[in-house]
Amino acid sequence: MNLTSKTLIAFILLFYGLNAMAQTAKADFKYWTWLTYDQKKKDKEYNKLFHHLRENGIDAVLINTNGNPDDLKKMAGLAGKEGLEVHAWIMAMNRPGDKVALQHPDWYTVSREGKSCYDTRPYVDYYQWLCPTREASRNHVLGLVKGLAEVEGVASVHLDYIRFSDIFLPIGLLPKYNLTQDTELPEFDFCYCDVCISEFEDMHHKNPREMEHPELDIEWRQFRLNKIKAVVDDAYKIAHDHNKILTAAVFPYPEMAGRMVRQRWDKWQIDEVLPMVYHNFYNEEIDWIGWVTQQGVNDLKDTGTGLNTGVFIPAIQPEEMAQVIDQAKQNGAKGIAFFDANALTDEHLAVIKSSKKP
Numbered sequence: 001m002n003l004t005s006k007t008l009i010a011f012i013l014l015f016y017g018l019n020a021m022a023q024t025a026k027a028d029f030k031y032w033t034w035l036t037y038d039q040k041k042k043d044k045e046y047n048k049l050f051h052h053l054r055e056n057g058i059d060a061v062l063i064n065t066n067g068n069p070d071d072l073k074k075m076a077g078l079a080g081k082e083g084l085e086v087h088a089w090i091m092a093m094n095r096p097g098d099k100v101a102l103q104h105p106d107w108y109t110v111s112r113e114g115k116s117c118y119d120t121r122p123y124v125d126y127y128q129w130l131c132p133t134r135e136a137s138r139n140h141v142l143g144l145v146k147g148l149a150e151v152e153g154v155a156s157v158h159l160d161y162i163r164f165s166d167i168f169l170p171i172g173l174l175p176k177y178n179l180t181q182d183t184e185l186p187e188f189d190f191c192y193c194d195v196c197i198s199e200f201e202d203m204h205h206k207n208p209r210e211m212e213h214p215e216l217d218i219e220w221r222q223f224r225l226n227k228i229k230a231v232v233d234d235a236y237k238i239a240h241d242h243n244k245i246l247t248a249a250v251f252p253y254p255e256m257a258g259r260m261v262r263q264r265w266d267k268w269q270i271d272e273v274l275p276m277v278y279h280n281f282y283n284e285e286i287d288w289i290g291w292v293t294q295q296g297v298n299d300l301k302d303t304g305t306g307l308n309t310g311v312f313i314p315a316i317q318p319e320e321m322a323q324v325i326d327q328a329k330q331n332g333a334k335g336i337a338f339f340d341a342n343a344l345t346d347e348h349l350a351v352i353k354s355s356k357k358p
C-alpha cells in the first residue's frame with residue numbers, strides 16, 4: 001500500500017468518524033415537554049399519551065404532581081415504561097394553596113408596602129410566595145424537594161418559580177394587567193419581612209425599609225439574589241444525595257432574570273437549566289429565541305451547567321417549528337423543551353419527529 005492510499009483510507013476513516021460524531025450529537029439533542037398531572041385522568045389515558053409523545057420523538061417529560069411523591073411514582077412508572085425520561089417538576093417558592101404553608105402566615109414574602117403575599121397577592125391570586133430566608137419556609141420547600149428526589153425512576157428534581165415574584169412583568173403581559181412599570185414599584189418588590197430585614201441589617205448596617213430608594217441599593221439586591229441561590233444550592237445537595245440531578249425552569253437569560261425576578265441562574269449550583277424563552281411574552285420574533293439561547297450558553301461557559309431552550313407552543317405555528325428547533329440547536333442548546341404537552345398538536349409533533357431523522 002502506498003502513501004496515497006494510506007492517506008485516502010485515513011481520510012475515509014476520519015470522515016466516517018466525524019460523521020458518526022455528528023450523528024451522536026444530533027441524537028443527543030434532547031426534546032422535553034412539561035406536563036401537569038391530572039388526577040381525573042385514567043392510567044390508560046396516560047399510557048396512550050406517553051406512547052404518542054415517545055413515538056413522535058419526545059425524550060423527556062417534566063411532570064408536575066403538585067409536590068406529591070406518590071403521584072410522581074405512579075407517573076414515573078407509566079412514562080418510564082414508554083422509554084421517557086422523567087423529571088419531577090415542582091413549584092418551589094410560589095406555593096399556591098399549600099396547606100402546610102397556609103398554616104404559617106409568617107412564611108410568606110412581604111412587600112415594600114409591608115403587605116404579605118399570604119393575603120395580598122401581586123398580579124394574580126395564585127401568587128403566594130414563600131420567603132427564601134426564613135428557616136421554616138425554606139426547609140418546607142427543601143423537604144418537598146427531598147420527597148420527590150426519593151422517588152425511583154426520576155432523573156431530576158425540576159425547580160420552577162425558583163425566584164421572587166416579578167418586579168417587572170414581561171412587557172407583552174403588561175396591557176393584560178393594565179399596568180405601567182417604569183421603576184421597581186413597592187407593591188411588587190419583596191421580601192421586606194422582619195427576618196430578611198434584620199439579617200440584612202446585621203450584615204450591612206442599613207435598613208431597606210428606611211431607604212428612600214431601596215431599588216438602587218446593590219447589596220440589598222444581591223442579598224435577595226443570594227437567598228434564592230442558597231435554596232438552589234441546598235436543593236442540589238439533596239438531589240445529588242439521592243443520585244438525581246437538579247434542573248430548573250428559569251427566565252430567559254441571567255441579566256434579564258436578575259432584573260425581573262431576582263434570579264441569577266448563572267451563579268447557581270445546578271446541572272441543567274431550561275430558560276423559558278417565550279418570545280411572544282416579550283413582543284419578540286422567532287430569531288430572538290436563538291439570540292437568548294446563545295446569551296445563556298455564553299453566560300454558563302465554564303460552569304458545567306447545560307442549557308435547554310424552553311419555548312411556548314401556543315405562540316408557535318407548526319410551520320414555524322423547524323425554525324424554532326434550529327434556533328436552539330444552532331446556538332449551543334443541549335435540547336429544547338416545549339410548553340406544554342397539551343399544546344403540542346399532531347402537526348407540531350410531526351415536525352418534531354421528522355427533525356430527528358438523520
Ligand SMILES: [Zn+2]
Pocket residue numbers: 109110131132133134191192193194195196197
Ligand atoms: Zn423574608
